[in-house]
């Protein structure tokens with residue numbers, strides 16, 4: 064009974080995700096998908112310069128790639144970045160700052176979809192975190208089952224640093240990896256963990272000296288399921304993740320409404336504007352343009 068319920072729910076989910084995927088074709092490859100013909104493991108690289116910030120097109124491209132990977136019977140999915148400094152800079156602040164309301168609704172719905180697609184992905188998933196992973200970038204990493212990170216990077220849900228509060232389902236993704244008291248402290252502080260700190264608290268599982276080593280460690284994790292029946296493994300993962308997922312699926316409209324109110328509030332728009340300007344200023348001074 065529960066198995067068919069879960070499968071039906073996944074089928075219900077899929078049409079929403081598939082329909083979204085068809086709606087936007089990006090001109091440049093925002094994601095690069097390679098399947099190793101020996102191991103059968105798919106590597107999905109985020110490829111949206113300069114920092115893989117998540118806009119509608121990139122998130123749709125990620126969803127499309129996950130749907131393809133699940134359909135082509137890949138043995139596993141490794142999520143990484145084509146950029147050697149940044150894994151993913153989180154949501155594209157251009158989508159949140161002074162947003163077009165219709166676009167913001169679509170943006171938020173796709174943000175919900177990309178988390179659901181990755182969090183419920185039927186094949187084993189691992190993140191080779193070869194760059195900084197703040198906010199939404201951290202969410203993509205925690206949606207995966209295993210995380211390997213390179214040194215001297217940062218990862219964390221830093222929303223409170225720019226006046227936002229992470230949505231409930233984003234917090235749940237953190238709580239699925241960190242003990243509650245630590246997650247609460249890190250969320251309220253908007254803490255960005257260094258690689259060493261992230262390993263220490265269990266936010267990441269291993270450290271690798273290079274992207275190649277990180278990919279190899281992720282492949283070893285995926286190989287650890289070689290003796291498990293793929294369907295039984297997938298259903299077990301989905302059953303364990305079901306309660307968190309249900310909290311979003313049961314009230315996607317409510318989450319969207321709350322987010323729109325929150326993002327559009329003057330206080331938050333001012334905070335975000337100042338934060339974004341500081342980022343741009345930092346970038347200009349780095350490039351000697353100030």
Ligand SMILES: CCCCC/C=C\C/C=C\C=C\CC(=O)SCCNC(=O)CCNC(=O)[C@H](O)C(C)(C)COP(=O)(O)OP(=O)(O)OC[C@H]1O[C@@H](n2cnc3c(N)ncnc32)[C@H](O)[C@@H]1OP(=O)(O)O
Nearest residue numbers: 116152153154155156195198199227230322325342343346
């Ligand atoms: C009850 C309430 C429930 C509802 C909740 C409502 C709302 C929740 C809202 C939000 C949830 C948010 C999640 C997010 O993901 S918001 C995004 C948060 N991201 C960050 O804070 C990261 C910011 N970026 C950085 O820290 C650095 O850029 C980074 C470490 C990633 C890389 O540093 P580096 O030095 O390599 O590069 P920079 O020079 O800083 O940047 C280069 C270039 O890229 C631009 N940029 C950086 N990050 C973003 C971004 N997230 N979006 C858009 N653009 C970004 C930066 O401005 C530079 O551009 P330019 O000036 O060169 O044009």
